[in-house]
Amino acid sequence: MAIDTQTDQGFYRRMTCIVCPTGCLLEVRKDADGKLSITGFQCRRGEMYAENEVLNPKRVLTTTVRIRNASLPLLPVRTSDAIPKELLAEAMRVLAQVEVTAPVKTGDAILANLLDTGVDVIASRDMKRIDGAA
Ligand code: SF4
Numbered sequence: 001m002a003i004d005t006q007t008d009q010g011f012y013r014r015m016t017c018i019v020c021p022t023g024c025l026l027e028v029r030k031d032a033d034g035k036l037s038i039t040g041f042q043c044r045r046g047e048m049y050a051e052n053e054v055l056n057p058k059r060v061l062t063t064t065v066r067i068r069n070a071s072l073p074l075l076p077v078r079t080s081d082a083i084p085k086e087l088l089a090e091a092m093r094v095l096a097q098v099e100v101t102a103p104v105k106t107g108d109a110i111l112a113n114l115l116d117t118g119v120d121v122i123a124s125r126d127m128k129r130i131d132g133a134a
Helices: 044-055 085-096
Strands: 003-007 010-016 025-031 036-039 062-068 074-079 099-101 109-111 121-123
Touching: 010 044, 025 044, 036 044, 062 085
Parallel strands: 062 099
Antiparallel strands: 003 010, 010 025, 025 036, 062 074, 074 121, 109 121
């Protein structure tokens, strides 16, 4: 969890690094000129994590899309890589319009180049076609 504080001198965030189980407590200060100061990390990966979380946060999106001719009505999917956090809501709107047809294999591309990010949406599990489907 991150705790943000905005002051006249700039921005301050405390967060736990989630890159490895050590869980270092990171502190990021961004001054009025936009200069970052990061403390609390024990390695370069943690420093990069803090910098990206403040300047360009990204997340892997996991959700479901509708599927026809399968035993379940929804297929679990995820993005093949992290996408900018600010695009998550729009990505959910796009995926709400998607419907695929069974059979589907884990890793199959469901939607290519989601919102021009260069990232695909892929199936998270196999889903067979049910017997008797038209
Ligand atoms: S800063 Fe480095 S050592 Fe600390 S939690 Fe992050 S990755 Fe692990």
